[in-house]
Structures are given as structure tokens and as C-alpha cells.
């Protein structure tokens with residue numbers, strides 16, 4: 772069965788990797804089926820949302836049976852392009868960038884950091900977590916047409932200049948860890964991860980919306 776991905780709402784699509792990871796684990800444990808309640812507890816998404824999400828995947832749970840693990844897994848693999856490796860570049864091999872290079876992204880999904888870039892000559896030519904560190908001057912030559920997405924972990928003052936060069940080199944998505952708000956053409960997708968804002972938001976929620984035991988959390 773072929774389901775066109777653009778018909779899946781964005782909020783649902785965002786939960787796909789979460790579902791995929793859990794279903795993959797169940798599959799490797801030899802489990803054949805899973806109930807929406809089990810899923811709900813594992814991925815912390817309420818079961819009504821899970822049922823609605825899964826209906827977009829054409830997976831209709833049967834009462835007293837649940838969902839077929841094999842079917843879900845093959846659907847997620849296809850939808851998330853698990854068979855195809857997406858090549859990623861990381862720019863800025865400092866505290867944060869180095870930590871990411873040591874983290875094996877391939878474990879959970881098929882993205883691979885192929886190259887890292889930095890301007891510091893002491894870092895250029897080294898290899899961190901199996902990823903070669905190249906000079907930022909070589910960005911266009913190396914990235915051109917070969918890299919789909921970039922992780923930006925440079926100082927914020929360098930963020931826009933690097934972004935322009937990445938866009939020029941054909942990158943389609945940027946995961947921006949710098950506090951800088953970067954400007955890109957319409958066809959480029961930017962996801963901004965600001966840890967200090969996330970932390971502030973968490974503290975705000977802790978103060979103003981303390982969770983009761985047993986209460987379901989919104990994702």
C-alpha cells in the first residue's frame with residue numbers, strides 16, 4: 772500500500788520517528804502486536820492521538836488485538852526512508868559540535884554526518900567520532916549537491932554567513948543550534964533548537980502547570 776506522505780498532517784509526521792523507534796524495539800524482541808494503550812505509555816502520546824495518527828498510516832487496530840507490529844514497521848521504514856541514508860554536514864566543531872560528532876545518529880535512523888567543518892586550523896584535518904573535520908573554506912567544494920542537511924553549531928555571529936553558503940551549496944534543511952535567527956529562501960527548511968528557551972519553558976510549566984500523577988502529557 773502506498774500512502775502519499777503529504778497527506779499526513781505535520782504534527783503526525785513529527786511523531787513518526789518516535790513511533791518508529793518503539794515499534795522497531797518491539798519487533799526485535801519478537802513481539803507481533805501492540806495495543807494503543809501500550810504504545811501510549813511508551814511514547815507518552817495519548818491513545819486517541821495514536822489511533823488518529825495510525826489511521827493516516829492505514830493501520831486500523833483491531834479490538835482485542837491491537838496493531839500488527841510487522842505492518843507498522845514496514846510502513847514506518849518506507850515513510851521515513853529508512854533504506855536511504857541522508858547525508859548531513861556539521862558546521863562548528865566546538866563544545867556542542869564535538870558532542871554531536873561522538874553521538875552515533877545512525878543507531879536510530881538513517882542520517883549520517885559525513886563531514887564536519889571548522890575554521891580553527893588545529894581542528895582541521897582531525898577526525899572526531901569517525902567524521903573528518905574539513906576547513907570551512909572547502910565548504911562549497913565538498914557539500915555541493917552531496918549533502919542534504921546541515922547542523923549549525925558555530926558562534927551566532929557566524930550563523931547567517933555560513934547559512935548563506937550552505938544554501939548556495941544546495942543544502943535543503945538546517946538544524947540551527949545557535950541563538951541567531953537565520954534568514955533563508957522559502958524552499959529551505961530551518962528547525963531552530965534553542966536550549967535556553969526550552970529550559971525556560973520547562974521551568975515556567977513546572978511553576979504554573981505542575982503535573983498531577985497519572986495525567987497525560989501533551990507532546
Ligand SMILES: NC(=O)c1ccc[n+]([C@@H]2O[C@H](COP(=O)([O-])OP(=O)(O)OC[C@H]3O[C@@H](n4cnc5c(N)ncnc54)[C@H](O)[C@@H]3O)[C@@H](O)[C@H]2O)c1
Pocket residue numbers: 862863864865866867868888889890891894907923924925926927929933948949950965966967
Ligand atoms: N555549548 C552549549 O551547551 C550550547 C547550548 C546551546 C546552544 N549553543 C550554541 O551553539 C553554538 C556553538 O556553541 P559551542 O559552545 O559549541 O561554541 P564553541 O565556541 O565551543 O564552538 C564553536 C566552534 O565554531 C568554530 N567556528 C567559529 N567561527 C566559524 C566559522 N566562521 N566557520 C566555521 N567554524 C567556525 C570555532 O572554531 C569553534 O570550534 C553557539 O552558537 C552557542 O550559542 C551552545
